[in-house]
Amino acid sequence: DGGITQSPKYLFRKEGQNVTLSCEQNLNHDAMYWYRQDPGQGLRLIYYSQIVNDFQKGDIAEGYSVSREKKESFPLTVTSAQKNPTAFYLCASSTLWASGSRFEQFFGPGTRLTVL
């Protein structure tokens, strides 16, 4: 089955440690995204990538880093510079040039990160 996988589902880290969240898709999508969601809030865009070896900052990129070495993979690193990293992190993918009509982002199950 095609889809997006994120691992792990729950992650605990000590304050000051960097942590990398995994995101893999087998939908052959060119575009991939990382969002952060805080309790009771909507999703905020962290980074997105349109093509391998290229990515752009979203609204809240500070304290995060990404890489896109393969089309199917878009890992997110939460660095110690991120002031409040405890949140629910969602990865998504889509076709590159959605015409607007049925632009659909496919989301993974998410990773819940707790920094102690």
Added chain:
Amino acid sequence: DAKTTQPNSMESNEEEPVHLPCNHSTISGTDYIHWYRQLPSQGPEYVIHGLTSNVNNRMASLAIAEDRKSSTLILHRATLRDAAVYYCILRDWGGGFKTIFGAGTRLFVKA
């Protein structure tokens, strides 16, 4: 980016229709209206989208006001599995990657 306004929460009885409103008074002529929903502890999923005409699919119906400044997502018979947060989103026809998800409407369904 044009903004949308939705009620924070709504409640419905099981088996009854639900009308979820969305205001988007600054919508541009090239913005499509999309709806996603997010079940607890999951990622959002696409529900429906439209431009000017009302739309139906197996999940829901979308009613768009004639002036396009508001729209309504209609669930014809709410089930307990429809309890979720529903997001109304505007996307320009040209695509673009910055999809803004507001806080959405949390739908509670009573048995």
